[in-house]
Amino acid sequence: MNYFELFDLPVRFQLDGQALSEAYRRLQMQFHPDKFASRPERERLQAVQQAARINDAFSTLKDPLGRAEYLLSLQGVDIRGEQQTLKDPSFLMQQMEWREQLEEIPAAADVFAAIMAFERELKQASGDYYGELEHQLDAGRWSEAADTVRKLKFMAKLHTELERVEDAQQEF
Incomplete structure (x- = not known):
């Protein structure tokens, strides 16, 4: 039984978060x-194993990126934990530009404004890519x-790095 079946949800990227939460509470x-x-x-052991499976399924389906990876794994495309490089030249250029922007933030005249602008970007x-992802799936x-x-995984890492820059600024 896959995670979607466990929670009695349709196997698709877009899902009803409330239905997921209600099914999770019921199963828990x-x-x-x-x-x-x-x-x-x-x-007792079976109950512990089932509770662990329910928790894992819930955290996977709750997270859009985890849900997308899981959907791909159901189709035999398992990219969880891989380190494959993208071959999209325009995205690779965008990656470099974002990295440069991130590196320049601490030296900005208004660091917090730079952080906010970069976060909006x-x-x-990410929103655009999630829209594409839904259609592709x-x-x-x-x-x-x-x-x-x-x-999206690269962008999530970049966002985490941005949060570190912001945290470092708040320490001063």
């Missing part, structure tokens, strides 16, 4: 290990979707 109540405390050890670009264009996920 049903399989919570405390309910099996007086049961034989085998049943990343958010806009819906159309079964797995290879293109995998490349878009790779781009």
Whole structure:
């Protein structure tokens, strides 16, 4: 049973977050290990394993990037944990430009304004890529979707680095 079936959700990128949360709570109540405390050890172990699977499934489906990677894995395209380089020259150029922008932020006249502007730019670009990703997944264009996920993973790392720059500024 895949994660979507576990939560009784359609197998697609766009999902109802409320339905996911409600199904998660229902399953957690049903399989919570405390309910099996007086049961034989085998049943207790199975409950713990099922609760762990429910938690993993929930965190995977809740996160759009994790959900996209999981959808790709269901199609035999497993990119989780890979370090493959993209072959998209325009995105590679954009990566270099974003890296330069990030490096220049600490020297900006108004560091916080530079951080906010860069964050808006990343958010806009990520939104555009997520829109593309949804269409690619819906159309079964797995290879293109995998490349878009790779781009989004880079952008997520870049956003994390931006947060570090911001945290470093707040320490002063």
